Amino acid sequence: MTVWFEKQRHLIDFTLASLIRRKGRNLGLLFVYTLLVFVLASVMLYTHALRHEAAVILEGSPEVLLQRLVAGRHDLIPPGYIERIGTVRGVQQIRGRLWGYYYDSVVKANYTFMVPEDGSVAKGTLVVGPALERERGLARDNGISFRAYSGQLFSFTVAAVLPQASELASADLILMNEGDFRAFFAYPAGHYTDVALSVANPKEVRNVANKLANLLPDSRPILREEVQRTYASVFDWREGIMLALLSAAILAFSILAWEKASGLSADEKREIGILKAIGWETGDVIRMKLWEGGLISLTAFLVGFVAAYLHVFRAGSPLFEPVLKGWAVLYPRFDLVPVIDGLQVATLFFFTVFPYMAAVLVPIWRAAVTDPDAVMRA
Numbered sequence: 001m002t003v004w005f006e007k008q009r010h011l012i013d014f015t016l017a018s019l020i021r022r023k024g025r026n027l028g029l030l031f032v033y034t035l036l037v038f039v040l041a042s043v044m045l046y047t048h049a050l051r052h053e054a055a056v057i058l059e060g061s062p063e064v065l066l067q068r069l070v071a072g073r074h075d076l077i078p079p080g081y082i083e084r085i086g087t088v089r090g091v092q093q094i095r096g097r098l099w100g101y102y103y104d105s106v107v108k109a110n111y112t113f114m115v116p117e118d119g120s121v122a123k124g125t126l127v128v129g130p131a132l133e134r135e136r137g138l139a140r141d142n143g144i145s146f147r148a149y150s151g152q153l154f155s156f157t158v159a160a161v162l163p164q165a166s167e168l169a170s171a172d173l174i175l176m177n178e179g180d181f182r183a184f185f186a187y188p189a190g191h192y193t194d195v196a197l198s199v200a201n202p203k204e205v206r207n208v209a210n211k212l213a214n215l216l217p218d219s220r221p222i223l224r225e226e227v228q229r230t231y232a233s234v235f236d237w238r239e240g241i242m243l244a245l246l247s248a249a250i251l252a253f254s255i256l257a258w259e260k261a262s263g264l265s266a267d268e269k270r271e272i273g274i275l276k277a278i279g280w281e282t283g284d285v286i287r288m289k290l291w292e293g294g295l296i297s298l299t300a301f302l303v304g305f306v307a308a309y310l311h312v313f314r315a316g317s318p319l320f321e322p323v324l325k326g327w328a329v330l331y332p333r334f335d336l337v338p339v340i341d342g343l344q345v346a347t348l349f350f351f352t353v354f355p356y357m358a359a360v361l362v363p364i365w366r367a368a369v370t371d372p373d374a375v376m377r378a
Contacts, residue, residue, distance in 0.1 A: 026296065029296065030296055030299060030300055033296065033297065033300035033304075033352075033356075034299075034300040034303045034304040034307070035304070036300075036304070036352065037300055037301050037303075037304025037305060037308070037348070037352055038304040038305075038307045038308050038311070039308075040308075040348060040352070041304055041305045041308030041309070041348060042308040042311050042312055042317060042319065042320055043239055043320060044239075044308075044344050044348060045308055045309060045312045045313070045340070046312050046317050046320055046321075046336070047235050047236075047239040048339060048340075048341050048344060049312065049313070049336040049337065049338070049339050050235055050336070051231075051232060051235050052337065052339045053168060053334075053336065053337070054228070054231045054232075054235070055228060057168065057169050058224060058227055058228050058231065061224050061227065062095075062196035062197060062198065062224065063197060063198050063199050063202070063205050063223070063224050064196075064197040064198075064199065064205060064208065064209055064212070064221050064222070064223055064224070065194055065195070065196055065197070065221070065222040066085065066194060066195040066196075066197060066212060066216075066219050066220070066221050066222075067194045067219065067220045067222065068081065068194075068216075068218055068219055068220075069218055069219070069220055070218065074194075076187070076188075076191040076192065076193065077096060077191060077192040077193070077194060077195055078190070078191060079190035079191070081195070081216070082094055082096055082192075082195060084215065084216065085195060085197070085212065085215075085216070087215075088208060088211050088212055088215060089211075090199055090200055090201060090204050090207070090208045090211070091197055091198075091199065091200075091208060092197075092198045092199060092200040093197065093198040094195060094196075094197055095117065095195065095196045095197075096192030096193075096194075096195055096196075097114075097115075097192060097193050097194050097195065097196055098114065098115040098178060098181050098182070098187065098192060098193055099112060099113060099114040099115070099193050100112075100113050100181075100185050100193060101113070102146065102174075104146070106136070107135045107136065109135070109172065110172065111132065111172050111173075111174050112172055112173050112174065113174050113176060113181060113184070113185070114173060114174070114175055114176075115175070115176060115177070115178045115181050116175050119177075119178065121159065121175050121176055121177045122159065122177060123177045123179055123180060124156060124157060124177070124180065125156060125157050125158070125159035125176075125177070126144065126156045126157070126158055126159060126174055126175065126176050127158075127159055127160045127161070127162060127174070127175040127176075128158055128160075128161055128162065128173075128174050128175075129161075129162050129167065129170040129171050129172055129173040129174065130161060130162060130163075130164050130166075130167045130170070130171060130333070131167065131171035131172055131333070132171070132172060132173075132174065133161045138158050138161070139158065139161075140158055140159070140160060140161065141157060141158065142157070142158045143155060143156070143157055143158075144156055144157075144158060146184070148184050148185070148186070149185070149186075150186055154180070154183070154184055156176070156180070162175075164333075164334075167333055167334050168334045171333075197212075205223060205224075205225075206223065209221035209223055286361070289360060290357065290360065290361065292360075293356060293357050293360035293361075294357065296356075297352070297353045297356045297357060298353065300352075301348075301349060301352055301353055305345070305348075309338070309340075312336065313335075313336060313338045316335070317336075
């Protein structure tokens with residue numbers, strides 16, 4: 001075993017010397033190779049981290065949301081609706097929710113007004129999201145006014161600003177008192193925007209949703225797992241768009257790598273012929289060239305992946321953020337939690353390293369099994 005390791009060390013030393021002799025060509029290939037891994041890894045890491053953030057946020061969402069539809073459009077939940085829902089077996093908790101959208105012509109953005117479940121917001125006050133704080137220059141105890149859709153002007157005092165850590169979900173959020181909400185949006189008493197439900201047995205969520213749909217034909221149950229799948233599909237779609245835009249660069253690199261690997265230069269052929277003439281075996285030549293391809297591909301993968309990690313989780317991914325995160329007037333600012341999926345890394349490694357190694361093997365084997373004199377004359 002010691003002899004084998006010693007032999008491999010000498011092969012690596014010779015391979016490094018060979019790479020240095022053709023450093024211009026190899027550095028150019030290494031740069032393009034690293035850039036490709038960097039781009040692909042950046043897209044992969046960013047979208048996976050976004051999926052993880054969305055999953056964490058949605059984990060605390062209601063198991064079932066029930067909306068009422070009129071002419072196919074979302075309408076208010078009338079009095080008596082919640083009582084009928086309570087008759088369905090399996091429903092554990094029922095809570096009518098109050099929320100709505102408001103367009104602010106000052107910053108030309110939509111806000112989400114919501115009444116918190118615990119009713120912690122005092123009458124005449126608001127709790128605003130971090131992005132709204134930045135755009136409107138707000139601070140605690142500041143006053144702010146909104147003109148309702150009825151034309152009436154309402155004035156409020158900012159009681160607090162939501163923490164920065166929650167900005168991914170609360171950038172444009174405004175929490176307000178239930179009485180203020182009903183007055184601002186002219187909500188009738190006893191009416192709600194939708195109903196949030198929890199189910200006693202998590203395995204019966206879909207069955208409970210079917211029961212609700214049969215009991216209330218004008219309702220639409222929305223399951224938490226359906227919302228999670230929708231967000232996952234959105235991120236997959238954006239990742240696909242990004243990779244489609246990069247497909248030309250990927251194809252160009254594939255052509256470059258294949259040309260480099262399959263078309264040995266005259267110097268490389270002469271080198272192989274000399275090595276065979278001085279006693280190198282065919283297996284030694286193949287191993288030496290595989291070490292050469294392996295060193296280039298592994299270096300490109302490691303450098304590209306580390307650079308992508310720093311780009312996404314330290315620099316905020318400025319190259320791909322607008323495409324992958326989306327666009328909004330009130331743009332959320334947040335730091336992604338570093339999350340790495342081993343299967344994705346293995347997939348990226350397989351599709352960036354192994355094809356290049358396979359492309360290296362065939363031409364090297366052909367040159368290695370050819371007569372040394374013929375190789376040097378080629």
